[in-house]
Amino acid sequence: xxxxxxxxxxxxxxxxxxxxxxxxxxxxxxxxxxxxxxxxxxxxxxxxxxxxxxxxxxxxxxxxxxxxxxxxxxxxxxxxxxxxxxxxxxxxxxxxxxxxxxxxxxxxxxxxxxxxxxxxxxxxxxxxxxxxxxxxxxxxxxxxxxxxxxxxxxxxxxxxxxxxxxxxxxxxxxxxxxxxxxxxxxxxxxxxxxxxxxxxxxxxxxxxxxxxxxxxxxxxxxxxxxxxxxxxxxxxxxxxxxxxxxxxxxxxxxxxxxxxxxxxxxxxxxxxxxxxxxxxxxxxxxxxxxxxxxxx
Amino acid sequence: xxxxxxxxxxxxxxxxxxxxxxxxxxxxxxxxxxxxxxxxxxxxxxxxxxxxxxxxxxxxxxxxxxxxxxxxxxxxxxxxxxxxxxxxxxxxxxxxxxxxxxxxxxxxxxxxxxxxxxxxxxxxxxxxxxxxxxxxxxxxxxxxxxxxxxxxxxxxxxxxxxxxxxxxxxxxxxxxxxxxxxxxxxxxxxxxxxxxxxxxxxxxxxxxxxxxxxxxxxxxxxxxxxxxxxxxxxxxxxxxxxxxxxxxxxxxxxxxxxxxxxxxxxxxxxxxxxxxxxxxxxxxxxxxxxxxxxxxxxxxxxxxxxxxxxxxxxxxxx
Numbered sequence: 001x002x003x004x005x006x007x008x009x010x011x012x013x014x015x016x017x018x019x020x021x022x023x024x025x026x027x028x029x030x031x032x033x034x035x036x037x038x039x040x041x042x043x044x045x046x047x048x049x050x051x052x053x054x055x056x057x058x059x060x061x062x063x064x065x066x067x068x069x070x071x072x073x074x075x076x077x078x079x080x081x082x083x084x085x086x087x088x089x090x091x092x093x094x095x096x097x098x099x100x101x102x103x104x105x106x107x108x109x110x111x112x113x114x115x116x117x118x119x120x121x122x123x124x125x126x127x128x129x130x131x132x133x134x135x136x137x138x139x140x141x142x143x144x145x146x147x148x149x150x151x152x153x154x155x156x157x158x159x160x161x162x163x164x165x166x167x168x169x170x171x172x173x174x175x176x177x178x179x180x181x182x183x184x185x186x187x188x189x190x191x192x193x194x195x196x197x198x199x200x201x202x203x204x205x206x207x208x209x210x211x212x213x214x215x216x217x218x219x220x221x222x223x224x225x226x227x228x229x230x231x232x233x234x235x236x237x238x239x240x241x242x243x244x245x246x247x248x249x250x251x252x253x254x255x256x257x258x259x260x261x262x263x264x265x266x267x268x269x270x271x272x273x274x275x276x277x278x279x280x281x282x283x284x285x286x287x288x289x290x291x292x293x294x295x296x
Numbered sequence: 297x298x299x300x301x302x303x304x305x306x307x308x309x310x311x312x313x314x315x316x317x318x319x320x321x322x323x324x325x326x327x328x329x330x331x332x333x334x335x336x337x338x339x340x341x342x343x344x345x346x347x348x349x350x351x352x353x354x355x356x357x358x359x360x361x362x363x364x365x366x367x368x369x370x371x372x373x374x375x376x377x378x379x380x381x382x383x384x385x386x387x388x389x390x391x392x393x394x395x396x397x398x399x400x401x402x403x404x405x406x407x408x409x410x411x412x413x414x415x416x417x418x419x420x421x422x423x424x425x426x427x428x429x430x431x432x433x434x435x436x437x438x439x440x441x442x443x444x445x446x447x448x449x450x451x452x453x454x455x456x457x458x459x460x461x462x463x464x465x466x467x468x469x470x471x472x473x474x475x476x477x478x479x480x481x482x483x484x485x486x487x488x489x490x491x492x493x494x495x496x497x498x499x500x501x502x503x504x505x506x507x508x509x510x511x512x513x514x515x516x517x518x519x520x521x522x523x524x525x526x527x528x529x530x531x532x533x534x535x536x537x538x539x540x541x542x543x544x545x546x547x548x549x550x551x552x553x554x555x556x557x558x559x560x561x562x563x564x565x566x567x568x569x570x571x572x573x574x575x576x577x578x579x580x581x582x583x584x585x586x587x588x589x590x591x592x593x594x595x596x597x598x599x600x601x602x603x604x605x606x607x608x609x610x611x612x613x614x
Binding site for chain 1: 444
């Protein structure tokens, strides 16, 4: 087919605009990476614009020397792994009955759960419940109060309805499969894409979570990475351990410079694990959103 | 209504409870076992707090518990409505939301329409991969980036302003910048991610419509206007309802992290106020009243907007 002149102009404008979008999104990301390995003096003077200048790994060295970062990392890793496992268990076991047309009371359950998406008791009553359950300052506040999200149940339910043929389940039933067997031997093996999507969604949520920790945790040893990051990046507090420069005379001036490079390094260290798994799972989550979106 | 029809299909409406149990529930008992954990979860963590909301109408005394504390009626609500903060909080909460709705809602749609027209597959995928990525950056890191980039002395943005001959601006300290920073950093972070859903809707449009339009000599722009946009309209409406339905619900996290004593005038919103008055100052009852007020307005808005959408475009949530 021949393109008309107007179409060609349209194409050029479109590609130009998309390129601008691409650069706008990409530039800050590259800048953070470059700044984290550049000489902080050059960064502060504004001499580093895109590629790293005066490469140094001092920022990373200090970040890795800082014990609380490691504790935070360890805690976050634990919350993410166990929390996601709980999320997946709850989401899959809840979405499966809701996907079955022969599940009596299905609409009642759906309505009951969906209502919570639009109305909530609010922060204070929730806080008092969690306090009453004795979960304040325990690791469980990082996992149980967000054990499942209705939005994800809906997406998973829709996936089950549209991608697992009812005939297959009926055949399994005729062969003497119990409901539980059907779920584990027929439904779950066919659901890898949606399980991957949910694992990614919940996993990223846990990795980035700080709100529950802020409200419910007092003990620093339980702090997730994000709370430690908040002190460094936003409250601008850095421990002596991190800032220790050795030479007392120039200590002040050096510290100010070091502070910035530590911040950029810490951003990378905290984000890298998520960005590392993201390309591997990209095709799954795009698929998952589409499944949930169009037919939801 | 769809809700009732599926229960009623095929069977006469069964009023005999033992019959329902033996014919419909018992054969599927395992499914009920499956759903029990979630049922307990929603009751304990969502419905119990709704019940506990009565604390807003009481004077909470910790030693007496929620049930034993005395009723005070609407006292806390009145105190909130009459307080100096009331209009400021409403103005900020609604203002930030409307601003981010006006800017943040159309951008993913436009981005999806543009990506849909990009015929070079590698280029298209590159743009997609890059624009989705910021969605995965945590709010803490995101706000850390904002602070670092906007710093008056060392931030790249002010370096650029100075290079162009301007005066550096202390963005985070000046209240009038707060909303703009909040909204545009949000667009940067989530526009790509938001476009996925529209790309999915665009992929669902029947290609024959486009073929027919090309035969009739339609240009690209005409096809976008007459085929693509109407094609994604139902999706747009649903998302718009969901979005406007939470107009009083500005996300706590990012506002809270971006707040500092100097920008409070424009950055304090209802959720951060609830956090401060409730958990920091321990005024449980008062804070719960403020939170309840917010939830009710929000829910009413959702119902209202949903009914408008149903009338205007025949698309609605329920």
